[in-house]
Amino acid sequence: MLGEAETDVGSAPVRDRRAEQRDRTREEIVAAAWERCRAEGLAGLSLRDLASAVGMRAPSLYSYFDSKLAIYDAMFAEGCQQFLDEVVDLPRTGETMTDLTTSLRHFVEFCASDHVRHQLLFQRTIPGFEPSPESYAISVQGLEVLGEWFRDLGFDDPADLDLATAVGSGLASQQISNDPGGDRWLRLVDDAVEMLVAHLERKTETQTQARTTRGEP
Amino acid sequence: MLGEAETDVGSAPVRDRRAEQRDRTREEIVAAAWERCRAEGLAGLSLRDLASAVGMRAPSLYSYFDSKLAIYDAMFAEGCQQFLDEVVDLPRTGETMTDLTTSLRHFVEFCASDHVRHQLLFQRTIPGFEPSPESYAISVQGLEVLGEWFRDLGFDDPADLDLATAVGSGLASQQISNDPGGDRWLRLVDDAVEMLVAHLERKTETQTQARTTRGEP
DNA sequence: CTGCTTCTCCTAACACCGTTCGAACTATGG
DNA sequence: CCATAGTTCGAACGGTGTTAGGAGAAGCAG
Numbered sequence: 001m002l003g004e005a006e007t008d009v010g011s012a013p014v015r016d017r018r019a020e021q022r023d024r025t026r027e028e029i030v031a032a033a034w035e036r037c038r039a040e041g042l043a044g045l046s047l048r049d050l051a052s053a054v055g056m057r058a059p060s061l062y063s064y065f066d067s068k069l070a071i072y073d074a075m076f077a078e079g080c081q082q083f084l085d086e087v088v089d090l091p092r093t094g095e096t097m098t099d100l101t102t103s104l105r106h107f108v109e110f111c112a113s114d115h116v117r118h119q120l121l122f123q124r125t126i127p128g129f130e131p132s133p134e135s136y137a138i139s140v141q142g143l144e145v146l147g148e149w150f151r152d153l154g155f156d157d158p159a160d161l162d163l164a165t166a167v168g169s170g171l172a173s174q175q176i177s178n179d180p181g182g183d184r185w186l187r188l189v190d191d192a193v194e195m196l197v198a199h200l201e202r203k204t205e206t207q208t209q210a211r212t213t214r215g216e217p
Numbered sequence: 218m219l220g221e222a223e224t225d226v227g228s229a230p231v232r233d234r235r236a237e238q239r240d241r242t243r244e245e246i247v248a249a250a251w252e253r254c255r256a257e258g259l260a261g262l263s264l265r266d267l268a269s270a271v272g273m274r275a276p277s278l279y280s281y282f283d284s285k286l287a288i289y290d291a292m293f294a295e296g297c298q299q300f301l302d303e304v305v306d307l308p309r310t311g312e313t314m315t316d317l318t319t320s321l322r323h324f325v326e327f328c329a330s331d332h333v334r335h336q337l338l339f340q341r342t343i344p345g346f347e348p349s350p351e352s353y354a355i356s357v358q359g360l361e362v363l364g365e366w367f368r369d370l371g372f373d374d375p376a377d378l379d380l381a382t383a384v385g386s387g388l389a390s391q392q393i394s395n396d397p398g399g400d401r402w403l404r405l406v407d408d409a410v411e412m413l414v415a416h417l418e419r420k421t422e423t424q425t426q427a428r429t430t431r432g433e434p
Numbered sequence: 435c436t437g438c439t440t441c442t443c444c445t446a447a448c449a450c451c452g453t454t455c456g457a458a459c460t461a462t463g464g
Numbered sequence: 465c466c467a468t469a470g471t472t473c474g475a476a477c478g479g480t481g482t483t484a485g486g487a488g489a490a491g492c493a494g
Contacts, residue, residue, distance in 0.1 A: 018461085042261050043343070044340075046451070048451080048452090063471060112466075123342070125342045159405060163405050165391060166405065173339075174382060177340065185383055186378060191380060191416075194416070198419070235441075235491080263481090265481095273442095276484095435482085436493100437492105437494080440489100441488075442488085442490095443489095445484105446484090447482100448484100450479100452478095457474090457475105458471105459471080459473095460469100462467105
């Protein structure tokens with residue numbers, strides 16, 4: 001990002017170095033905020049602390065973020081983007097059991113690997129915090145990718161997806177609350193997928209059976 | 218240890234009115250704390266606010282509780298006691314599907330009916346808060362009752378209970394996070410129990426089958 | 435009743451919090 | 465070089481949980 005100026009003779013594209021530096025500092029602040037939250041708890045973040053972690057005093061942070069909640073919002077967006085990036089990179093086979101196992105395992109591991117991020121992304125815990133529309137859009141996008149994948153596997157009923165997300169978030173929250181760092185619930189993923197698939201397939205089966213006996217196509 | 222002085226003749230036992238009044242005030246403070254938390258968020262509780270809700274100033278609260286966290290602890294204990302009381306009162310038939318549905322539905326409804334209580338009891342969200350041993354014991358007791366019930370229904374593997382609690386906490390957390398006040402996940406309880414039971418029975422079946430083919434009893 | 439103790443409640447204050455203001459400083463563009 | 469925009473910071477404001485110390489009420493002994 002530094003060497004590619006002057007693509008041409010003389011006419012150097014005027015890169016806004018000011019804005020670049022600003023974005024870099026913003027990112028540095030957010031990274032330090034994650035670090036502080038992991039140390040002190042999500043709600044234990046102190047702006048004076050955070051500022052000194054990046055070599056500033058508290059008021060200077062307000063050149064980069066409107067408020068403390070805006071910092072949480074940037075963290076929220078970053079966490080959602082991480083999830084989205086990871087989900088679109090997951091390998092897909094089209095085979096129900098395999099793909100469901102892949103996605104569910106990834107979800108539980110994503111949640112369990114960073115309980116602060118899980119708290120910020122999936123629990124409403126900070127008084128007054130609400131993701132901005134832009135950040136929320138990323139969140140929706142990530143879940144939408146999962147939903148599409150799920151439908152591609154042949155599960156059309158929205159209730160099926162609701163049941164699957166419940167199982168996923170249940171495994172994750174139990175893992176985080178009762179065995180942080182361990183695998184007591186993580187190792188149940190294969191079992192859970194087997195359980196889910198058997199149930200969903202049995203359900204669709206009895207439904208189509210009911211339809212055919214009623215003479216529908 | 219307070220009321221049983223003067224074990225003797227009719228003489229009205231000298232009740233420690235001081236201590237009784239004190240306990241009543243403590244309870245009043247805790248009740249007001251629930252109310253304030255439901256209005257301002259669990260972490261949004263302010264001692265000056267809480268004090269004025271019971272007609273005091275903030276420092277007076279310290280006659281009744283050692284700290285703000287001690288108030289959270291009293292709330293935690295009360296919430297756990299509510300859960301325990303409700304669980305032991307649930308009707309039991311001994312029939313697997315019926316009883317599992319009863320307990321799971323109760324759990325999800327208990328969680329969903331008070332998201333502040335759910336946050337305090339089941340999520341680690343307040344920096345520095347950790348239930349006291351006495352409060353934690355009530356929590357363990359409640360879950361132990363559920364666990365015993367579960368084992369009485371014939372599910373011996375601890376992993377089975379883990380899977381069941383995961384499904385319960387997943388339904389609850391999804392209900393609270395994504396449809397507070399509604400029933401989008403609540404109405405999946407019957408489905409979820411059916412799914413669980415089918416899975417657990419299929420599992421025990423294949424296990425006993427594997428054992429008998431290996432010649433074990 | 436008077437004294438004495440104990441408990442309750444208060445005001446004042448401390449250290450910290452998020453946030454705002456306004457002044458100093460610095461780097462950039464003309 | 466100068467003007468301007470962006471950055472940093474000290475000081476301060478109103479809030480937080482918490483502590484110290486004193487005033488007043490309640491209970492009990494004589």
